[in-house]
Amino acid sequence: MASNSSGGIWSGVASLDRKRLGSSVSPLRSVLPEAFPTEASDFRVLIPRLGSSLLPGGDQRCRWRRKRALASHGASWLNLLTTIEMDDSPGDPQEAGVATLNRREFLKASGAASLSRLWPRGPFASPAIRRVRPSDPSWPSKEAWKRLNEAVGGNLIQVDFPINLCTSSFQSADCKTVFANLKNPYYIGDNPGITQTLGWVDAWAAKPSVYGVAARNADDIAAAVDFARENNLRLVVKGGGHSYQGTSNAPDSLLIWTRHMHDVTIQHDFVARGCKSPQAPQRAVTVGSGTIWLQAYDAVTTKAGGYVQGGGCTTVGVAGLIQSGGFGSFSKHYGMAAAGLLEAEVVTADGKVRIANACTNSDLFWALKGGGGGTFGAISKLTLRVRDLPELAGGANFIVKASSDDAYRRLIRHFVGFYREALFNDHWGEQAHFSPDNKLGISMVHLGLDTEQSRGVWQPFLNWLAQSSTAYTIESQPEIGSMPARHWWDLDWRKEHHHDVFKADSRSSASPINVWWNGDAGQVGWVVWGFESLWMPASLLQDDSQEKLANALFSASRFSEVELHFNKGLAGSPSEAIEAARDTAMNPSVCGAFALAIVADGQGPAYPGIPNHEPDVAKGRKAAATVRRCMNELRAVASNGGAYLSESNFFESDFEHSYWGTNHARLAQIKKKYDPDGLFFVHNGVGSEQWTPDGFTRL
Numbered sequence: 001m002a003s004n005s006s007g008g009i010w011s012g013v014a015s016l017d018r019k020r021l022g023s024s025v026s027p028l029r030s031v032l033p034e035a036f037p038t039e040a041s042d043f044r045v046l047i048p049r050l051g052s053s054l055l056p057g058g059d060q061r062c063r064w065r066r067k068r069a070l071a072s073h074g075a076s077w078l079n080l081l082t083t084i085e086m087d088d089s090p091g092d093p094q095e096a097g098v099a100t101l102n103r104r105e106f107l108k109a110s111g112a113a114s115l116s117r118l119w120p121r122g123p124f125a126s127p128a129i130r131r132v133r134p135s136d137p138s139w140p141s142k143e144a145w146k147r148l149n150e151a152v153g154g155n156l157i158q159v160d161f162p163i164n165l166c167t168s169s170f171q172s173a174d175c176k177t178v179f180a181n182l183k184n185p186y187y188i189g190d191n192p193g194i195t196q197t198l199g200w201v202d203a204w205a206a207k208p209s210v211y212g213v214a215a216r217n218a219d220d221i222a223a224a225v226d227f228a229r230e231n232n233l234r235l236v237v238k239g240g241g242h243s244y245q246g247t248s249n250a251p252d253s254l255l256i257w258t259r260h261m262h263d264v265t266i267q268h269d270f271v272a273r274g275c276k277s278p279q280a281p282q283r284a285v286t287v288g289s290g291t292i293w294l295q296a297y298d299a300v301t302t303k304a305g306g307y308v309q310g311g312g313c314t315t316v317g318v319a320g321l322i323q324s325g326g327f328g329s330f331s332k333h334y335g336m337a338a339a340g341l342l343e344a345e346v347v348t349a350d351g352k353v354r355i356a357n358a359c360t361n362s363d364l365f366w367a368l369k370g371g372g373g374g375t376f377g378a379i380s381k382l383t384l385r386v387r388d389l390p391e392l393a394g395g396a397n398f399i400v401k402a403s404s405d406d407a408y409r410r411l412i413r414h415f416v417g418f419y420r421e422a423l424f425n426d427h428w429g430e431q432a433h434f435s436p437d438n439k440l441g442i443s444m445v446h447l448g449l450d451t452e453q454s455r456g457v458w459q460p461f462l463n464w465l466a467q468s469s470t471a472y473t474i475e476s477q478p479e480i481g482s483m484p485a486r487h488w489w490d491l492d493w494r495k496e497h498h499h500d501v502f503k504a505d506s507r508s509s510a511s512p513i514n515v516w517w518n519g520d521a522g523q524v525g526w527v528v529w530g531f532e533s534l535w536m537p538a539s540l541l542q543d544d545s546q547e548k549l550a551n552a553l554f555s556a557s558r559f560s561e562v563e564l565h566f567n568k569g570l571a572g573s574p575s576e577a578i579e580a581a582r583d584t585a586m587n588p589s590v591c592g593a594f595a596l597a598i599v600a601d602g603q604g605p606a607y608p609g610i611p612n613h614e615p616d617v618a619k620g621r622k623a624a625a626t627v628r629r630c631m632n633e634l635r636a637v638a639s640n641g642g643a644y645l646s647e648s649n650f651f652e653s654d655f656e657h658s659y660w661g662t663n664h665a666r667l668a669q670i671k672k673k674y675d676p677d678g679l680f681f682v683h684n685g686v687g688s689e690q691w692t693p694d695g696f697t698r699l
């Protein structure tokens with residue numbers, strides 16, 4: 001917790017002292033936990049997942065409870081459709097082909113195996129498609145799996161589910177180790193059967209695929225796509241595994257797992273392929289689709305001094321984030337991550353490896369920029385724009401508590417005006433939090449300001465607080481300052497300067513750059529109870545609307561903690577960033593929003609059926625209802641805002657409009673063109689309405 005204790009994390013910067021805040025400001029006290037909680041603890045901490053760099057250890061409203069979660073995933077009624085029970089298990093791919101012929105294999109041997117290859121496309125386009133499960137007669141034979149294994153150079157894997165180690169005994173050492181590891185995002189990422197979010201009460205729980213292709217390149221991906229299409233399998237793609245909606249896991253499926261495809265290459269004169277008119281070469285970075293953002297930042301920023309727009313969380317996958325739009329701490333300046341996509345190599349449902357850029361397959365290219373992951377194809381490579389990095393970046397962190405509801409109303413009202421005047425520009429991103437205990441948490445980042453400038457920006461606000469010192473208590477010492485931007489993700493530099501901002505992967509085999517922000521720790525292996533987001537239009541910042549906005553924030557904060565993520569709304573960004581965002585598939589609301597409001601709740605690692613580690617369904621449902629009521633207060637002033645598909649409600653109503661607004665119709669056309677038979681299915685993805693919730697049966 002160095003950032004909240006001895007003088008701040010900013011290089012050579014002392015924290016603001018009490019004199020500058022006024023003499024009657026209360027003694028400084030950190031409200032953030034010293035360490036991640038033990039399993040027995042139950043806590044709520046301010047500032048979830050924020051400018052994680054700025055609030056070491058201070059993340060997430062995690063609650064650790066153990067009760068049973070519903071995890072239907074649509075499976076209960078689908079089982080009714082499975083009329084033929086088969087006795088054979090999928091088998092080990094390495095042993096495939098050596099077992100005796102069973103009923104399923106007999107069907108295959110007698111010609112049914114190749115049936116799907118011979119079918120014209122017509123039948124697949126009919127509404128009668130039902131993907132096969134291991135219990136179905138047409139599930140591929142061991143011979144067929146063996147052929148796939150050979151085609152992918154021996155990289156077909158049986159997908160293990162580590163939590164199974166707990167089914168025999170939840171008290172075993174193995175089970176304890178698994179649950180300890182479920183707090184390490186790199187352990188989770190290295191296990192193809194589990195996901196960074198383990199589930200969502202009443203929505204889904206992580207389930208492993210039967211087999212996975214641990215892909216090395218586009219050819220491996222194409223082999224998996226062909227195999228899934230030809231054998232009518234449910235296909236799923238996983239990169240970083242951070243989907244809140246559970247879209248990178250599905251039981252009874254074939255997984256394309258890109259984890260090992262993480263080459264990162266800086267290109268000094270990239271030119272998109274296939275353009276008729278000459279394009280100016282530009283600096284870019286090409287990454288394998290299994291790359292996570294820290295790997296990209298390490299190469300582009302720490303090693304090369306440039307900037308690539310990605311996500312805030314270091315362990316999120318590049319491919320998943322780009323396809324969902326993507327915002328990082330500095331998006332208010334650089335814009336959406338998807339807008340920085342220059343080219344993708346993507347395997348479409350027909351098994352073709354295609355290049356998609358502004359000149360070649362430009363419709364597909366546009367859809368990949370925010371149209372949703374796992375929907376239009378499986379990406380093998382992405383090339384992203386590299387930008388110049390200013391010399392300095394930094395932030396402002398503190399928490400103020402108001403002494404009464406009235407004082408809190410005034411505080412929110414004053415902050416709204418202050419934000420509009422001083423912070424509504426491309427220097428300032430990340431978050432402000434408004435909570436039921438009348439606290440305002442500031443955890444913002446800035447780009448391109450030095451320490452004096454950034455402190456100067458906040459001084460009027462701090463002066464205002466000091467003038468009303470009986471009404472407001474500063475609960476954590478303001479830390480406002482700057483550091484060299486190039487070292488933002490530089491683990492060694494942060495260590496050297498005592499910035500205790502990262503947690504590290506302690507496994508002996510871990511790469512030294514396997515770190516994650518303290519601020520993201522609460523979401524590792526978590527189970528979601530409720531999660532909603534809403535873009536807040538910048539019109540609410542106008543003089544005659546500020547009161548309305550402040551009142552809505554106050555009313556919402558009576559229910560739950562509201563986070564305003566300023567970097568996830570592009571109003572206030574440079575026009576270039578807004579124009580680039582308009583050329584993506586995202587809901588155009590993002591361009592006119594000053595912030596994305598997020599309200600969320602959940603608990604630490606849990607899984608249904610594992611005693612002592614069960615999701616707390618009762619609490620979860622209550623929390624979901626509270627999240628909804630809280631968000632409804634904001635919807636009252638931003639009814640048509642739309643939601644950010646990556647960070648939104650599993651049960652989002654009218655998701656097509658919420659996620660993509662007027663862009664949905666075009667996305668639906670592109671989906672039809674590149675994947676007419678719906679091989680790529682994800683929950684609430686484009687075209688998903690044509691399928692049962694589990695993606696197995698076409699409606």
Ligand SMILES: Cc1cc2nc3c(=O)[nH]c(=O)nc-3n(C[C@H](O)[C@H](O)[C@H](O)COP(=O)(O)OP(=O)(O)OC[C@H]3O[C@@H](n4cnc5c(N)ncnc54)[C@H](O)[C@@H]3O)c2cc1C
Nearest residue numbers: 239240241242243247248312313317320326327373374379
């Ligand atoms: C802790 C945490 C922090 C987050 N922080 C941020 C943030 O700062 N900013 C932000 O914008 N979002 C954030 N998100 C949301 C995140 O960006 C999305 O969930 C994103 O889709 C995750 O991508 P992934 O590759 O890690 O996840 P995955 O679950 O692997 O993939 C997400 C989706 O993309 C698909 N996909 C993955 N790889 C490919 C591929 N190669 N080809 C085709 N489809 C693919 C998957 O099938 C799935 O549908 C956060 C999420 C979490 C859990």
